[in-house]
Amino acid sequence: MIAIATHGANQMYGRREYGQRQCAGKGIDHAEVAGRRKETMMSRSRWDVNTVEHGKIPWSAKLGYSTFSLSYVMQTMIGTWQLFYFTTFLQIPVVATTALLAAGKIVASVIGPAWGYISDRMYSTALGRRFGRRRSVMIIAVPLNAACYVLMWVPGLPIWAYFTASLLYWVFLAGLSTIQYGLPSEMTDNPSQRAQLVGINQIAGAIGSTFLSLFNVYLFTIWGKDEWSPYFKMAMIYGVIGVGVLIIGFLTIRERPYDESTDVAQADAAPGRRSGLVKRLISIVWNFLSVIRVREFRNYLGLYLCEQCFRSIRGTINTYFVIFVLLLDPQTVSLATGVNTLFGIACVALFMWVTSKVGGPRAYRIGGFEVVLVFLSLFVLAWFSPQLSSHTKAIAFIVLGLFMNFGITGVVNATQYTYTFIPDVDEIITAKRREGQYASVNATIDDIFAAIETVAIGWVLDATGFIEGTQTQPASTVTAIAVMYCIAPIVLCLAGIMFTYRMRIDRDSHRVLLSEIDRLRAGGTMSDVTPEVRKAVESMTGMPYERCWGHNNIIDAKHQE
Known part of the structure; x- marks a missing residue:
């Protein structure tokens, strides 16, 4: 199993080597990092067969990615029928219902950056090292999102319960959406494979919407539509479908294994400087704005x-x-x-x-x-x-x-x-994924x-x-x-x-970008960059080449540029 883990890490960038490192322009104890990486790989070896590949990825992984769009039958059910269900059968005033729906979306937009910040840094936790930084977020978000979804359709609860359930539903959905947006870059470096992932995602979304529309017509025909129970039963069916396909996605998606590029938490502060809750919140805002x-x-x-x-x-x-x-x-x-x-x-x-x-x-x-x-x-x-x-x-x-x-x-x-391609540009700037x-x-x-x-x-x-x-x-x-x-x-x-x-950034400049990242990861120095590569990197990043590869404060506001 350890051999499989090592193969997965080497396969991630093709010819990238993980010997000498020049990471984020900060002093790193490479022996310590190597030890943590070995410990991580041993602890999560059963998942390393699902790590990112440089070439083609199997169709099981591509279809696994599409499950995120298929799971949106739950969200479509909410968007289509929740307002009607609440006002007609639960007798909740329309003003309160619209406020409830709006509050959920507003909170989701605010909480999104926190999910991105947490997800990128999950390798610093035992859960992340065991299952992977994206899957660990799914372990948290999927069951809690499903529980809140069910509560929104249960009749007879007080308004505050529906309000809370709706609010939390959108909060946890934001976590899943963050994973979905990032997975094409996470799963492969190959542009053609990324194009397929994007297309499959679109097709899955269209199939999910069409299925819901047609299946609803059939269910209304056999159950009627003048009582609350048909809507509740439909919602439960879509809840089971949504959770079921996400479990399939959990088992089949691929993500980058632990290494210095995915150890994002290491770049948050200088060695020996701990971050409390307030500093973490400030860092979330800074990372949101600095991009x-x-x-x-x-x-x-x-x-x-x-x-x-x-x-x-x-x-x-x-x-x-x-x-x-x-x-x-x-x-x-x-x-x-x-x-x-x-x-x-x-x-x-x-x-x-x-x-x-x-x-x-x-x-x-x-x-x-x-x-x-x-x-x-x-x-x-x-x-x-x-x-x-x-x-x-x-x-x-x-x-x-x-x-x-x-x-x-x-x-x-x-x-x-x-x-x-954007996370690849960010990697040459920050040396992190x-x-x-x-x-x-x-x-x-x-x-x-x-x-x-x-x-x-x-x-x-x-x-x-x-x-x-x-x-x-x-x-x-x-x-x-x-x-x-x-x-x-x-x-x-x-x-x-x-x-x-x-x-x-296009296919040619992307190859130049990945080649330069390979060179730096293999221990190359920034002073050896060619004029052509320097020009390409600066045109994509908007920064002088010397301020790339972690020599900036994009992640850590207090880092000296």
């Missing part, structure tokens, strides 16, 4: 936020656009959604190949320009809507939706693929901007005279919906395309 100094991460955020915002705007007011602008019936929305979901699965398979071949920025541009053309076509359709028959508009909307889904799939796939840190920042910023965007849409609709409970809206509101639905996404998509030209 913005990484140039390639800032460029990635531009891609990500533009993509997320234009997709969210489209999703939020899609029904309004169909009903109030195109004057079509709600069934058209359901039909278009179902057709687009199935078509989207095929598009993901295509873009998995395209993205791995041309890289994230180019794939983003391919999908982005196609999205812009479709939104322009939809604006033309809206402009001539009064002159067209309902049948013509319905067919045009569905067909344009198919083309739209092709482009959106490409943009999302390219964005998620590009993200998988901090997938959890970037995953938590990503999730938190997403929640913040989603909240801002929702409020902005509501403000625009209210300012233009939106009338609740009617089948028609004033002309000013119709125009505002059309502009928000068509023009705002075009602007955002073009902004995202602009950021792709600022990205410096």
Whole structure:
């Protein structure tokens, strides 16, 4: 078993050696580190067969990663039916229910950085050394998340119990989301394998959403929908499914074994300086903010936020656009959604190949320009809507939706693929692997901007005279919906395309980056860097080469640069 563990560590970076170390620019007792590594490998040898690989990873590990998206049937059940269930059957006032839901998401966005900080440092605990730093978080988060999920559907509890259960559900879900975001970089260094992981994740999410929608229709048919019990039983079914697939994921995902790159806790403070609770909290905030100094991460955020915002705007007011602008019936929305979901699965398979071949920025541009053309076509359709028959508009909307889904799939796939390179850039800066840190920042910023965007849409609709409970809206509101639905996404998509030209990391520069990390890990000195490598590293990090490899205060605010 020890031989397997050693093989897993060597396999992690291919030709990386773990002899001499130059780590984080700090004095390290290498004999002590080597001893801790040996002890760790011996204590968790049964899991080392699941460590990260430099080449291809088995399909069992890829499917294991997809279980995170499949487990979101629990979250989808909450998002679809919790508000209705609470207000209709549990008789909780709508104001209290919406406050309950909002509080959970706000807390999740705040707690995200703490999960990333903890997850990256779990190798400093006995649990982490036994099971791995990502799996150890799952051991904590999965059962507690499931318990809170069940409590939210049990009738007859006081409001404070539902409030607490909902709050904690989102808290523990944030921990699982942090792991999911970081796993593609955690599981492999191979760009093609990362592209497959990203694509499989998208496909699993689409399958999960489609399954829930269709299965709910069947269950409502046999159980009815006018009492609380069908909703409770459906929620329990999805709870069992969600926990079951996560257990499969726990057994099959791969993660980096313990070594100096994953011993992130060692870089938190200078030797001999202990950190109390207050200092830890300050460090969490510092690590959250300091990543913005990484140039390639800032460029990635531009891609990500533009993509997320234009997709969210489209999703939020899609029904309004169909009903109030195109004057079509709600069934058209359901039909278009179902057709687009199935078509989207095929598009993901295509873009998995395209993205791995041309890289994230180019794939983003391919999908982005196609999205812009479709939104322009939809604006033309809206402009001539009064002159067209309902049948013509319905067919045009569905067909344009198919083309739209092709482009959106490409943009999302390219964005998620590009993200998988960010922890590699961070490693040349800090000499540490901090997938959890970037995953938590990503999730938190997403929640913040989603909240801002929702409020902005509501403000625009209210300012233009939106009338609740009617089948028609004033002309000013119709125009505002059309502009928000068509023009705002075009602007955002073009902004995202602009950021792709600022990205410096691609397959070639990524190879240069990993090669330089290999050289430094093998005991090479920073003074021996070639001018070409120096230029590449500085273009991706936004820092002078001399301040990379731990010679900075990105992790520890008090570290002398």
